[in-house]
Amino acid sequence: MDRSPTPRSVPALYPPLDPFDQRMLDVGDGHRVYVEQCGNPEGVPVVVLHGGPGGGCSPMMRRFFDPERWRIVLFDQRGCGRSRPHASIRDNTTWHLVEDMECIRRALGVDAWALFGGSWGATLALIYAIAHPERALHLALRGVFLMEERELQWFYGGGAGQFWPDQWRRFRDMVPEAERGDLIAAYHARLFDTAPHEQIAFARAWASWENALASMASQGHGGEAGAEYARAFARLENHYFMHRGFLGEDGWIRARLDRIADVPGVIVQGRYDMICPPLSARLLADGWPNASLHMIPFAGHALSESGIAEQLVRVTDAAGRRLARHGAGGGEAG
Known part of the structure; x- marks a missing residue:
């Protein structure tokens, strides 16, 4: 879950900065992923994982890190953003993304790195760290999504709709009443098996439902996403949720938290997150003793919410100082 943050001013962030490296990396299976590096080439490596799946990274995401201390790596996951082919679900699974991260790490000569992600980005960070705990220096997670059935039922089964009934009805009523028992499947049929103009209409409806609930400030008015962005976002997110x-x-993640028992982490969660409610953050913290949980009052889901942004900058500043003291992340990749 989670699309790119709204481009708005957040005073807590570091100033805008440009990449010192941009490349298209061939990761196999016909996919090329966009990768960029910002900050200090000799700094502590951190990989930024965007939400969705399908959200793509944005320039705002560079600004959560002290550019003098961090070597900031961002990439667009398969099928979205500047990665190609656009909106493709072919050979596009969680495990392909984990291997793509390893491909990027090796290509950049990074031994180990910190991970920073929110929503689906938090999910991917946790899965990667569980698969490769020796490569994970630290996890900074926001708006926790554990890819559990209860979470999908909350957002696509009517739970969140009890708080936002008008927005829910617009999303739900796009499909016939007989199919509303499984809206993920109903949308899947229309995002993949219809004419292009119809795909766009359903993609925009899918994205709008999520955007409307992302921020407390939006008050149910998330705006309409561009056609190409919405198509990639909706198709990829739906594809991952269908599977x-x-x-x-x-419960795959929580069943394997022992794998990251020695990896430090910080969880930043909006108290009024309507997309990824706080229960998941609490359950994650309960099963991961090396993590601390910061519940942000009067905050929703979006990365751009001021309380969340401010806390995340504090988290990366503290982690950057600690990891730099220990010389973490240097050396050639194995």
């Missing part, structure tokens, strides 16, 4: 994240079992 329950390709994890094979419900």
Whole structure:
């Protein structure tokens, strides 16, 4: 879950900065992913994981890190942003993304790195760290999504709709009443098996439902996403949710938290997050003793919410100082 943050001013952030490296990396299977590096080439490496799936990274995401201390790596996951082919679900699963991260790490000569992600980005950070705990220096997570059935039912089964009934009805009523028992499947049929103009209409409806609830400030008015962005975002997110994240079992992440018992982490959660409610953050913290949970009052889901942004900058500043003291992340990749 989670699309790119709204481009608005957040005073807590570091000033805008440009990449010192941009490249298209061939990761196989016909996919090329966009990768950029910002900040200090000799700094502590951190990889930024955007939401969605399908959200793409944005210039705002560079600004959560002290550019003198961090080597900031951002990339657009398969099928979205500047990665190609656009909106493609071919050979596009969680495990492909984990291997793409390893491909990027090796290509950049990074031994280990910190991970920073929110919503689906938090999901991917956790899955990657569980698969490769020796490569994870620190996790900074926001708006936790654990890819569990209860979370999908909350957002696509009517739970959030009880708080936002008008927005929910617009989303739900796009499909016939007989299909409303499984809106993920109903939208899947229309995002993949209809004419292009119809795909765009349903993609925009899918994105608008999420955008409307992303920020407390939006008050249910998230605006309409551009056609190409909406198509990639909706198709990829729906594809991953139809397959329950390709994890094979419900509760996969929480069942394997022992794998990251020694990896430090910080969880930043909006108290009034309507997309990824705080229960997931609480359950994650309960099962991961090396993580601390910061519940932000009067904040929703979006990365751009001021309380969330301010806390995340504090988190990266503290982690950057600690990791720099220990010389973390340097050396050639294995």
